[in-house]
Amino acid sequence: xxxxxxxxxxxxxxxxxxxxxxxxxxxxxxxxxxxxxxxxxxxxxxxxxxxxxxxxxxxxxxxxxxxxxxxxxxxxxxxxxxxxxxxxxxxxxxxxxxxxxxxxxxxxxxxxxxxxxxxxxxxxxxxxxxxxxxxxxxx
Numbered sequence: 781x782x783x784x785x786x787x788x789x790x791x792x793x794x795x796x797x798x799x800x801x802x803x804x805x806x807x808x809x810x811x812x813x814x815x816x817x818x819x820x821x822x823x824x825x826x827x828x829x830x831x832x833x834x835x836x837x838x839x840x841x842x843x844x845x846x847x848x849x850x851x852x853x854x855x856x857x858x859x860x861x862x863x864x865x866x867x868x869x870x871x872x873x874x875x876x877x878x879x880x881x882x883x884x885x886x887x888x889x890x891x892x893x894x895x896x897x898x899x900x901x902x903x904x905x906x907x908x909x910x911x912x913x914x915x916x917x918x919x
Contacts, residue, residue, distance in 0.1 A: 798839045799902050799909040801828050807911055808843060808900065816881070820856065821847040824893055837904035838912065844897045853887045 799807075805826045812821065824846040832840045857878055885894055901912035 798831055798833055799841070799904075801826075803909050804828055804831075804841055804843065804902065807902065807909065808845065808898075811911060812847070819850060820881075821849055821894075824848045829897070839902045840899060841902055842897065842899045844895070847894045847896065849885075849888045849890055849892045849894070852889050853882060853885070855890075856881070 805823075809823050809826070812823075826845045827843065828841060829844050830840075830842040834840050888894070902909050903912045
């Protein structure tokens with residue numbers, strides 16, 4: 781009987797331990813690559829700094845990661861200019877993603893590392909763990 785109780789306790793403890801580091805990393809990196817593009821950065825390091833359940837199924841998680849840039853900012857900027865489409869929104873509207881990238885990371889070079897730390901919220905759903913809000917890094 782004690783064995784069954786111990787096994788049940790271990791199983792329940794494992795269920796309530798929240799998202800694993802691999803799940804957290806996968807969600808954060810998928811969001812970063814969706815925001816920045818898979819050909820712009822690759823993860824160099826990833827660490828979960830803190831994980832706290834604030835209410836049942838909702839976790840506040842602080843992560844630290846390094847991103848390695850795969851291309852120079854100037855290379856991306858010139859490629860962006862080559863892809864311009866002259867439409868009613870104008871060039872400024874099409875340059876916004878590049879301006880946001882430059883504002884966030886500066887004029888980076890291929891191989892540069894950028895260290896970031898952010899706090900995110902993960903929520904447990906029937907389909908698994910999901911980001912409750914977008915990732916917003918703090919440099």
